[in-house]
Amino acid sequence: MKKIGMYAMLLFVVIISVFPIIWVIISSFKTNAEILSNPFSLPTSINFDAYIEVFEQYDMMLYTWNSFIISTIASLIALLCFAMGAYVIAKYNFKGKNLFYALFTLTLLVPGHTKAQPIFSLIMNLDLYDKKAGLILVYISAGMAISMFILRNTFLTIPKELNEAAEIDGASFLRIFFTINLPLAKPGLATAGILMFLNNWNEYFYAMLLTSSNSNRTLPLALSFFNEAFSYDYTKMFAALTIAIVPGIIIYSFAQEQVQQSVAATGIKG
Amino acid sequence: MRKYFALIAITCLTGGVFVGCSGEEETSSNGVKEITIPHYKIGQNVGAKFFLPQVERFNTLYAEKYKINIEELPQDGYNDKIKQLAQQNKLPALVEAGDLDWINSYIIPNKKYYDLSEFISSNEYLSDVVIKESLQYNTQEDGSVSTFPRTSTRPIGLFYNSTLYTPDKPIKDMSIDEFVQSLEDNKLAFMTGENAWTTMLFYTSLIANEEGGIDLLNSGIKNRITDFNNDVFINATTKLQEIAMRYGSSNMLGAVYADAANSFMSKNAAIIFNGSWMGGDFEQSSADKWSNGFDGTQVVSDIYPGDVAVDNVQAIGWWIPEGLPEDELEVALAFLEFINTPEELEAYVLQEGGVIPNLEMSEEFKEKQKELVLLNQLNSSVDSETNIVPAFEHVVHNSIAQEEFGKLLPKLFDGSITPEEFCATLTEKAQSIE
Amino acid sequence: MSKNRNLKWIYLFLAPSLIIFAMFYLVPIVTLFSTSLTKWDGFNAPAFIGLDNYIKLFTQDSFLISLKNLVYWGIIAGTLHVGFAVVIAFLLHKKPFGWKFVRSVYMIPNIISVAAWAMIYRFFFNNEFGVLNNLIRKINPDFNVNWFFESPFAFWAITLTWLFYGVIVTLIVFNELMSISPDIHEAAKIDGANERQITTKINLPLCKNAIATGIILSITSRIAMYETIALTTRGGPGDDTMNIPIILVNAINDMNYGYANASAVMMFLFGIMVLVIINKLFGINKEQ
Numbered sequence: 002m003k004k005i006g007m008y009a010m011l012l013f014v015v016i017i018s019v020f021p022i023i024w025v026i027i028s029s030f031k032t033n034a035e036i037l038s039n040p041f042s043l044p045t046s047i048n049f050d051a052y053i054e055v056f057e058q059y060d061m062m063l064y065t066w067n068s069f070i071i072s073t074i075a076s077l078i079a080l081l082c083f084a085m086g087a088y089v090i091a092k093y094n095f096k097g098k099n100l101f102y103a104l105f106t107l108t109l110l111v112p113g114h115t116k117a118q119p120i121f122s123l124i125m126n127l128d129l130y131d132k133k134a135g136l137i138l139v140y141i142s143a144g145m146a147i148s149m150f151i152l153r154n155t156f157l158t159i160p161k162e163l164n165e166a167a168e169i170d171g172a173s174f175l176r177i178f179f180t181i182n183l184p185l186a187k188p189g190l191a192t193a194g195i196l197m198f199l200n201n202w203n204e205y206f207y208a209m210l211l212t213s214s215n216s217n218r219t220l221p222l223a224l225s226f227f228n229e230a231f232s233y234d235y236t237k238m239f240a241a242l243t244i245a246i247v248p249g250i251i252i253y254s255f256a257q258e259q260v261q262q263s264v265a266a267t268g269i270k271g
Numbered sequence: 272m273r274k275y276f277a278l279i280a281i282t283c284l285t286g287g288v289f290v291g292c293s294g295e296e297e298t299s300s301n302g303v304k305e306i307t308i309p310h311y312k313i314g315q316n317v318g319a320k321f322f323l324p325q326v327e328r329f330n331t332l333y334a335e336k337y338k339i340n341i342e343e344l345p346q347d348g349y350n351d352k353i354k355q356l357a358q359q360n361k362l363p364a365l366v367e368a369g370d371l372d373w374i375n376s377y378i379i380p381n382k383k384y385y386d387l388s389e390f391i392s393s394n395e396y397l398s399d400v401v402i403k404e405s406l407q408y409n410t411q412e413d414g415s416v417s418t419f420p421r422t423s424t425r426p427i428g429l430f431y432n433s434t435l436y437t438p439d440k441p442i443k444d445m446s447i448d449e450f451v452q453s454l455e456d457n458k459l460a461f462m463t464g465e466n467a468w469t470t471m472l473f474y475t476s477l478i479a480n481e482e483g484g485i486d487l488l489n490s491g492i493k494n495r496i497t498d499f500n501n502d503v504f505i506n507a508t509t510k511l512q513e514i515a516m517r518y519g520s521s522n523m524l525g526a527v528y529a530d531a532a533n534s535f536m537s538k539n540a541a542i543i544f545n546g547s548w549m550g551g552d553f554e555q556s557s558a559d560k561w562s563n564g565f566d567g568t569q570v571v572s573d574i575y576p577g578d579v580a581v582d583n584v585q586a587i588g589w590w591i592p593e594g595l596p597e598d599e600l601e602v603a604l605a606f607l608e609f610i611n612t613p614e615e616l617e618a619y620v621l622q623e624g625g626v627i628p629n630l631e632m633s634e635e636f637k638e639k640q641k642e643l644v645l646l647n648q649l650n651s652s653v654d655s656e657t658n659i660v661p662a663f664e665h666v667v668h669n670s671i672a673q674e675e676f677g678k679l680l681p682k683l684f685d686g687s688i689t690p691e692e693f694c695a696t697l698t699e700k701a702q703s704i705e
Numbered sequence: 706m707s708k709n710r711n712l713k714w715i716y717l718f719l720a721p722s723l724i725i726f727a728m729f730y731l732v733p734i735v736t737l738f739s740t741s742l743t744k745w746d747g748f749n750a751p752a753f754i755g756l757d758n759y760i761k762l763f764t765q766d767s768f769l770i771s772l773k774n775l776v777y778w779g780i781i782a783g784t785l786h787v788g789f790a791v792v793i794a795f796l797l798h799k800k801p802f803g804w805k806f807v808r809s810v811y812m813i814p815n816i817i818s819v820a821a822w823a824m825i826y827r828f829f830f831n832n833e834f835g836v837l838n839n840l841i842r843k844i845n846p847d848f849n850v851n852w853f854f855e856s857p858f859a860f861w862a863i864t865l866t867w868l869f870y871g872v873i874v875t876l877i878v879f880n881e882l883m884s885i886s887p888d889i890h891e892a893a894k895i896d897g898a899n900e901r902q903i904t905t906k907i908n909l910p911l912c913k914n915a916i917a918t919g920i921i922l923s924i925t926s927r928i929a930m931y932e933t934i935a936l937t938t939r940g941g942p943g944d945d946t947m948n949i950p951i952i953l954v955n956a957i958n959d960m961n962y963g964y965a966n967a968s969a970v971m972m973f974l975f976g977i978m979v980l981v982i983i984n985k986l987f988g989i990n991k992e993q
Contacts, residue, residue, distance in 0.1 A: 007796050011807045014793055017869050018810045021825050022817070024836055034562065040834045058314075086722030089715045105722060108730050112929035112976055114950045115969040118740075118962050119733035122747065130359045142729035145722070174714040203818035205932050210957070213309065213352045215342045221820040225936055226345045228824065233533040233560075234315075235834070242824060246817040253816040257809050260816070265876035351958045358747055358960070377748075463854065463942075522833060524942075525854030670959070674939075681942035687856045688943070696766075696943070703765060 022246065029239035036235045051240040060215060061244060064223040071133050071219060072201035075140035079148060080194050082141065084186065087152035088178055092164060102153065109146035114206060124211050131213045139207050144197035151196075151263055155189025156182060192259040195252065199260070202249055220245045304598045305338040308363040309353075311346035315529060320551040321622040329609050337602045339365075347465050350673070357383065362592035364603040368418070372495075372669040374587060379417055385591035386415035390604055397611060400629045408585040418590035419607055422616060425625035426580035426653045427472060427546040427662070430553075430645070433571045435541035442573040443652050447480050447510060450576040454518055457541035460534045461519045463684065464527035466664065467677035470515075472544040475663040476575035477507040485658055491666025492585050497701035499694040508683065508690035515684045524681045537563040546581075547572070547624025550645045572649040580653055583661035626650060667697075668704050675700045734973075741967040746960045758967035767940070768968070771947040774860070775928060775975065781864060782923040783983075790871025791916060794878035795904060808879070811872045823936040826866045827853060853937045859945050866933050867926075874919030881915035882908060917987040924979045928972050949975075 028036050029051055030044035055061055089095070090102050120139060129135030159182055167177045183190070205221040212218060218226075224245050227238055253260055312318035326339050344352055350370040356362050357378070368374075378384055388410070391397050405420035429442070436457045442450060461470045478484040481503040487496070499505075515523065520540040522530055535543040536552065543549070552560060553567030561567065574580040589610075591603045609615060616627050617636045624646040632640075640647065653659070664672035679696060682688045688696070741758055743751035762768045793811070797804045814822060829836050830852035841848045852862035885908065893903050931950035934940060940947040949972050956965035 004801075007799070007801060010793065010796060011801065011803070014807055014811050014869075018813050021829050021836075022813065024829070025825055037834050040836050040839050082721035082725065085718040089718045093711060093715050095712065095715050101719065101723070104730075105726060108726070110925075110976060110980065111730060111734065112925060112972055114929045114931055114953065115737065115972045116729070116733040117953055117969065118957055118965045119736040120729065121957060122736075122962075123728065123733070125359055130355070130361070139729070142725045145725060145730075149722070174711055178718075199816060203816075203820070205818060205820035210954075213344075213356060214307075221818040224818075224824065225820055226343070226348075228345070228527075228936070233529045235828070239828075242821055246821050249816045249818070250813060253812065254809075257812070261808065261812060261876055262880075264812075264815075264873055265880040354958065354960065521849070522851075524832075524851035670955075674955075678939065678941035679943050681851075681854045682856055682945075685855045685942075699766065703761075 025239050026243050029243050051236045055240050064220045068220040072198050075137045075201050076197040079141040079144045083148040088156050091153045091156035105149040106146050135211050140201045148193040151193045155186045159185045192263045195256045196263050303338050304602050306364040306599050306602045307340040308365045309342040309344045311344050311349045313343040364599040367589050368587050370669045384417045385593050388416040402584050405584040418587040421584045423625040423627045426582045428574035429544045430570050430572050431542045433569045443578045445576045447576050458520045459518045460531040460540035460543040461523035462526040462531040463680040466673050469531045469544045471663050476579045477510050479579045479660045480577040481506050488660045499697045504694045508693050512683050536561050536565050538565050547649050572645045574652045579658045581662045582659050737966050741970045743963045745962040758964045767944045767947050770944045771949050778927040779924045782927050783920045786871050787919050790874035794875040798882040814870045819932040823933045827937050859938050863946050878912050878915045881912045921983050925976050
């Protein structure tokens with residue numbers, strides 16, 4: 002009896018997690034009339050017409066590319082910056098070290114949306130409104146707390162003796178960092194990188210606030226615009242939704258462990 | 272040495288990315304002067320059907336000289352984006368209207384517009400064709416003209432599906448009560464999403480049918496209405512509530528314009544309140560929007576009960592921001608001139624309806640117009656007796672029209688607030704804006 | 706270690722992080738607090754007006770309703786939402802058949818964009834072709850509710866988009882459970898404790914900190930909830946589902962920056978309040 006209750010709950014979890022998504026994907030292959038008449042029916046035929054039309058009529062490729070390039074560049078730069086910071090915090094003693102670390106990780110407690118106006122003005126003043134670089138800058142900063150946390154822990158697990166031995170051999174500071182520590186920190190870098198990439202890929206709020214033109218529009222933002230454009234062509238709407246959500250799920254399926262571990266460790270939204 | 276190299280590499284990487292990403296200014300090749308303007312008349316938007324081909328015609332006519340690119344924005348976000356771009360001093364070379372409160376409080380006092388007076392007065396044809404009342408409205412105290420005046424009048428009425436709804440006499444000759452009685456089981460394509468456009472139009476006609484309503488609406492052009500706690504609004508709201516509860520389309524709660532249009536074009540609603548530009552949706556070329564046996568030829572147009580139509584020439588139109596580079600200004604002015612040529616105005620009226628009072632129409636045009644049953648119905652419904660009133664959305668503050676009205680309607684329609692509460696809340700919202 | 710030689714490098718390495726911190730955290734937060742006391746439109750210089758923005762906030766219905774919603778959502782998040790997530794964590798910890806699969810799948814709603822999720826739910830709850838209402842209509846054919854657009858359903862529709870999606874809390878608690886030494890369980894079993902006692906007397910107290918963290922995270926994400934509302938109800942019907950971020954964005958769009966920042970300061974303060982209160986309630990030590 003207890004077992005049944007347990008499995009019922011777990012089944013419930015699975016259903017609420019994947020059913021809405023599967024429903025969206027299935028619906029993207031149905032005609033508008035089929036969607037409206039019976040939400041549970043299966044498509045009568047599988048064709049990718051809606052997808053082709055979405056790609057043809059709208060700059061889906063462009064939006065996908067924008068999301069990809071903005072997320073990737075922001076994650077890579079952030080990774081490098083924060084790896085450097087986390088590395089010295091983990092490996093060296095210097096004045097203010099604990100204060101810096103505390104400040105960097107405390108940024109986790111600042112809800113991203115509260116800084117909307119100051120960041121809006123900052124980006125305006127830097128003349129980066131409606132430019133990819135503006136969004137990239139904001140996204141770099143967003144990953145600060147989680148990356149610092151994950152990367153510092155990673156560098157802490159790398160034995161100190163390696164650094165000491167290298168220093169005796171006369172290796173430079175940069176060399177020790179780039180050729181000894183960074184390669185050994187790969188798992189941590191991957192975890193932080195994937196997490197930041199996913200966050201950036203999904204970001205909507207600042208994309209809405211800081212861009213206006215088509216050429217800089219990211220996928221989640223474009224999606225919300227379709228609300229109007231497609232509002233009575235549900236097939237296309239569902240196809241566009243599918244295009245927006247599937248890449249994230251694919252990335253996740255390859256890096257489940259990292260994502261779950263890092264989420265649990267830092268308690269940040271994925 | 273190597274470490275400096277690495278450092279330089281990092282700096283270049285970081286710096287390079289930003290340079291690489293920000294250098295996206297458009298470069299005009301082979302001397303074509305090019306501008307890019309964001310606009311919402313795109314995709315499924317009703318305005319797209321005329322606007323996009325018009326831009327194409329412009330680009331073709333001036334193929335070697337000018338080019339206008341359209342950047343897609345949803346209609347709902349257009350005004351906000353224009354405001355943000357203005358703040359960056361990055362307004363596009365052409366803006367169509369925008370948030371009227373903001374234009375009056377920022378663009379006009381700060382002279383952020385290009386003065387069109389010279390452009391209009393130096394061109395005899397243009398000075399003739401613009402509607403004088405509209406020109407006057409757009410002329411500021413110093414004699415400058417802030418936005419391009421209207422050239423056409425377009426009474427906004429309604430469309431009904433004659434297979435579902437068969438009134439005994441024209442709707443314009445009915446009273447509101449007679450209209451309601453004539454509905455029987457038919458539904459009205461209301462909406463509450465976005466700015467609740469179709470519902471807002473009918474609400475305007477209800478207000479106009481109240482004693483003193485017409486004067487009240489007209490007074491709002493100069494001084495925005497902020498007090499809704501009076502009989503006119505409460506009575507009109509009461510009627511709107513009753514009618515919506517009984518005759519509102521099943522999907523009206525949360526429906527955006529496209530949903531309302533869809534319920535009309537799938538026979539789920541018999542009547543939709545909208546302007547003549549919707550006529551394009553009822554042509555054979557729009558058949559892909561029809562479903563459930565809907566046929567555009569069965570659509571009939573009329574104006575509102577009590578012989579009321581909605582229109583307002585005291586309105587703003589296209590404008591050009593000040594301080595544009597010469598090249599862009601040239602393209603923008605060329606476009607304004609282009610869309611007001613007799614050919615384009617005739618094409619516009621043929622597509623979207625309306626009357627151009629100061630233009631002698633060509634014979635060819637008159638021939639073509641005879642075929643446009645719907646537009647003719649609408650135009651001939653309007654006579655000298657007709658009460659032409661400004662829309663509710665033009666006589667209240669922008670945020671009331673765009674946000675609060677639509678957000679409050681679902682509560683009125685599901686009966687969770689009374690008409691009195693509805694008016695009181697609107698009043699409170701409107702007065703907190705001052 | 707040759708400290709002096711490295712010091713230059715240490716600060717050079719720290720510099721990017723420090724610059725990012727200053728630009729995107731320190732300066733914005735200082736700006737936030739200082740300009741919340743001004744009338745500022747972004748063009749003209751900010752003019753000091755004291756607490757006027759805050760007074761206006763607290764006399765505006767939309768803000769008061771936001772506060773009320775926040776209290777309700779906060780309580781629901783801190784109890785039902787976290788409670789459900791913790792139960793799932795405990796179930797997963799029993800390692801039933803397929804637990805890894807369930808854990809992975811539960812994460813998916815958090816992997817996709819909140820914006821997309823909000824839109825999925827908008828369709829899911831659609832009265833005509835949405836799954837939920839069509840299911841309900843199989844039992845009660847006359848059921849017609851426009852979830853996101855009718856009082857009082859809109860509030861619950863928004864709530865349902867996140868109520869059961871507590872995978873982060875689940876993972877935090879699950880990790881904590883995994884880190885409990887098996888010796889403790891062995892010892893308890895030898896002392897004759899049954900499974901239920903182990904769960905309630907040993908595991909639950911040991912997860913206290915993890916649960917507290919989960920509660921803090923869950924409530925603070927309610928404070929910052931924007932996309933879910935902006936892409937469904939826009940705060941309506943009326944002001945039923947208003948939330949502070951919606952007020953904030955509207956104020957930015959109206960170029961009412963002082964007012965916008967006053968509302969942001971309130972969000973900030975509520976976040977700190979939640980942190981302090983939950984820590985007090987759970988008696989978490991500083992060592993975290």
